[in-house]
Structure formats: structure tokens, C-alpha cells
Amino acid sequence: AQSVTQLDSHVSVSEGTPVLLRCNYSSSYSPSLFWYVQHPNKGLQLLLKYTSAATLVKGINGFEAEFKKSETSFHLTKPSAHMSDAAEYFCVVSDQPGGFKTIFGAGTRLFVKA
Amino acid sequence: DSGVTQTPKHLITATGQRVTLRCSPRSGDLSVYWYQQSLDQGLQFLIQYYNGEERAKGNILERFSAQQFPDLHSELNLSSLELGDSALYFCASSVAEHSNYGYTFGSGTRLTVV
Numbered sequence: 001a002q003s004v005t006q007l008d009s010h011v012s013v014s015e016g017t018p019v020l021l022r023c024n025y026s027s028s029y030s031p032s033l034f035w036y037v038q039h040p041n042k043g044l045q046l047l048l049k050y051t052s053a054a055t056l057v058k059g060i061n062g063f064e065a066e067f068k069k070s071e072t073s074f075h076l077t078k079p080s081a082h083m084s085d086a087a088e089y090f091c092v093v094s095d096q097p098g099g100f101k102t103i104f105g106a107g108t109r110l111f112v113k114a
Numbered sequence: 115d116s117g118v119t120q121t122p123k124h125l126i127t128a129t130g131q132r133v134t135l136r137c138s139p140r141s142g143d144l145s146v147y148w149y150q151q152s153l154d155q156g157l158q159f160l161i162q163y164y165n166g167e168e169r170a171k172g173n174i175l176e177r178f179s180a181q182q183f184p185d186l187h188s189e190l191n192l193s194s195l196e197l198g199d200s201a202l203y204f205c206a207s208s209v210a211e212h213s214n215y216g217y218t219f220g221s222g223t224r225l226t227v228v
Contacts, residue, residue, distance in 0.1 A: 032214035043116060043204055043219035051214060090157065094214045101170070102217075104157045 002027040002095040006105040014113045019063075019078040021108045023091030026072060033074045034092040035065055038107075044090065050074065061085070086112045117141060118220035120205050126226045132193040135223045137205030139186055145169070145208045146188040147217060148180055152201040163188055164211040195227045 007022040025031060032051045036044040048059025055067040065076045074091060091105040117140035127133055139146050148160040150173075159172035163182035174180075177195075182188045192199060202224050206217035 034216055036219075043118070043221040044206075044217075045116070045219065046216045049216045094212075102159065104159075106156050 002031065002093050002101065002103055004091050004093045004103050004105040006089075006091050006108045008108050009106065010109045010111065012111040012113065013081045015083055016080050019076070019081045019085065019110065021076040021089050021091075021110065023074045023076065023105060024072055025074060025091070025093045027093055027095050029095055032094040033065075033067060034094070035059065035063070035074075035076050036090045036092060036104075038088045038090065040087070047076070047089075081110075081112050083112050083114065086110055116218050116220060118143075118205060118207050118218050120203075120220035120223050122223060123221070124224045124226075126228060127195060129195055129197060129227055131195050131227075132191065133195065133225065135190040135192070135203050135205075135225075137188045137190070137207075137220060139188070139205075139207030140218045143207035143209050143218065144186065145211055146182055146186070147206045147208075148174075148188070148190050149204040149206065150201045151204060151222070155201075157204075160190070169211060192225070197227050200225055200227045 003026045005024045034049045035047040038044045048057045050057045050067045058064045063078045088107045090107050094102045119138040121136045144165045147162045150158045160174040161180050162170040166182050177193050180190045202222045204222045206219045208217050
């Protein structure tokens with residue numbers, strides 16, 4: 001069975017400092033992994049995805065994530081936070097084969113202080 | 115604009131009533147997914163359709179039903195509404211039947227049951 005755990009429900013950073021949002025996953029197969037962002041009163045937007053190609057994945061708005069199979073992690077990072085990054089972030093695992101399921105993490109709320 | 119259109123954006127209705135939420139997927143996408151997002155339950159997968167046929171079922175109540183029409187738009191019907199059904203309902207779409215390519219989300223319908 002697959003699962004995804006976002007290790008922090010809330011993260012607070014100052015503008016201009018690095019962002020780290022942590023995600024661990026569990027999967028019996030080779031998973032696809034995603035990060036989505038949700039701004040207040042908006043739908044979810046795909047930030048980036050890992051689908052068994054390069055382990056370091058670059059996404060939109062300067063975000064990137066590294067797939068580490070040995071640590072079963074897919075942490076999201078950004079070198080320098082911007083006020084507009086304040087939002088909720090969801091880590092998602094999609095398992096395969098034979099019955100694709102997509103499991104959303106509980107979300108991490110990112111606060112950015114001026 | 116993500117290309118996924120959901121209507122209405124807001125809906126207020128009384129307990130016991132029935133409502134219909136509508137979703138038009140992004141052009142070219144054949145899969146439609148419905149999600150419920152509430153503060154206490156997070157993002158819950160309800161149901162998926164692919165090219166008109168039901169493909170996967172999640173935590174969808176028997177009072178809820180959905181369908182996908184030949185033009186690929188989808189409707190989610192919620193009946194005998196209860197206060198606890200108040201939530202954001204998201205529709206997402208993808209090209210493929212399976213979910214390892216990522217989704218495009220609509221901006222959601224906020225349902226308030228009073």
C-alpha cells in the first residue's frame with residue numbers, strides 16, 4: 001500500500017531565506033511523485049513531477065525537488081522565498097501498476113514573513 | 115485560467131436539498147476526477163471518469179453520484195445534503211486514464227449547506 005507523509009503542517013520562513021517542505025512516501029512500486037500548490041480560495045496547481053527520469057526535478061516559480069529512493073523522500077526546496085509563495089503545498093504519490101491510485105498528503109501551510 | 119471550468123463557484127443550499135456541480139475538463143483531457151476538500155478531512159478523492167466510463171471510486175457517499183457525458187463534461191450530484199457536506203469540491207482533468215501524468219485542477223465550487 002502506498003502512503004505519503006508531509007512532516008510539517010506549518011512552515012514559517014522570512015522573505016529571501018530558503019524554503020524546505022518535507023515529504024516522505026511509501027510505495028510498493030516505482031511511484032510518480034508530485035508537488036501541488038494551492039493559494040487561498042484557488043484550485044491546486046502542479047508545481048513539478050517526478051516520473052522516473054532525473055532525480056532532481058525543477059518546477060515552476062523556482063521550486064525544485066529531489067527524489068531520494070534510499071530515504072523514500074521527495075522534499076521541496078526553493079533557494080529564496082518570496083511573499084507570493086505563501087500558500088498550501090501538497091505532496092502527492094501515484095502508484096503503479098495495476099490500479100493507479102493517487103494519494104494526497106495532508107498539506108503544509110507555508111507562511112512567508114516580510 | 116487552468117482550462118478546467120467549474121460552475122457554479124459558490125452554492126448555498128439547505129439541508130435535505132439536492133445540487134449539481136458541473137465541470138468541463140481542459141481541452142483534450144479525457145479523464146475527470148472529483149475531490150472534496152474540507153478543513154477536517156483534507157483533500158478526499160471521490161470518483162474518476164475516463165472517456166465517459168467510471169474508472170475509480172474513492173470515499174464517495176451513496177448520496178453522491180457523478181457521470182461524464184459524451185462531450186466529456188462531468189456532473190457531480192449531491193443529494194439529501196447534510197451540514198457536513200459543506201466543503202470545496204474540486205474537479206481535475208488529465209489526458210491519460212492513469213494518474214501518473216499529473217492533473218489540472220479547476221478553481222472549485224464552494225458548497226455551503228445551512
